[in-house]
Amino acid sequence: MKDTGPEQEEVLRLVWASRAGDKAAFDRLVLLHQRQAVGLALGILGNRDDAAEVVQEAFLKAHVSLGHLSQPERFRFWLLKIVANEAVSRRRAARRRQVIARLFLAAQAQRQSPGPQEKENADELQKAVERAMRQLTDKEARAIALFGLDDLAQDEVARIMGCSAGAVRWHVHRARKKLRVLLKEHLE
């Protein structure tokens, strides 16, 4: 399925211009897609600071690889795939770090004094969601985050994830089931 959004023509033009080295065109591409990209990363990671970093990396990777994009009209899905991959990589890295130095990180987190952003991070729901998302498998987290994006059809989610629509539904089902248990307190 092709992206048939209203800005499709503009996106195509911007992709070509960016490929030709037009920095302003790429900035416009970022502007058009940043909300969806951050939304996806946030959905996978549950933390906006991590999401912002992931999206930044994803846009930079997209910029470097624009020449490889064989279907410029599919820029949005291509970008979301990069964002999802980056976010999952970060999850894995975080998990590895946790295993290696769980105690150290816990102690460090306690020592950190809360700044303006940390105050918001102190929000109970956010912490709970972040913790719960970490309990999901990479595929489950990816599926439910992509599902959460407003205008993404099920088959598009499947294409981004590289699996069948049935598999996507299965991962989403599993993710919801786990989250229901993990976020039980917040659902009541």
Add this chain to the structure above:
Amino acid sequence: MSKNDRDIDILLRQNAERQLVDFDWEGLRRDIGRRIPGTGAASRPWNQYRKWTAVAATIAGTAGVLILATLSTTGPGRIASTPGEAKVAMAEASHVIGTAQVSFPPAEKPARCKVEILASDKPRSRDRARASWCIITAHEPSRERHGDGGDVSDVLALF
């Protein structure tokens, strides 16, 4: 979708929306823009492989230099390319596999000997004449010996 599923989706959405209320979108774009090269920013596919391109170019260049060096020192045509200055020159043109007369400098002391011409795989054309590898495998007594009486029977001449 069941109510439970819907509740989970709503909860996740609420969490995301709350976190994005005061998200610094400008800052994100600024950071991305700062990290993107100024001109000719979007890379072409070959940019991804520039390391390998450089390696391949180096190898090809080195191979080219080696081939040129080899040809210029040992390859066919070197002697014929500078007629008159050739160390060995044909006294009488011959393209027939068999024997030919060749002369040896210095010119004031020409030496002649009978040589056997062996065909090369690819005769070269130079100055309208076909040149062949000429391998001297035998010689008749020459009018004068070459140099200090050195034997010429082991000379490999390339015409």
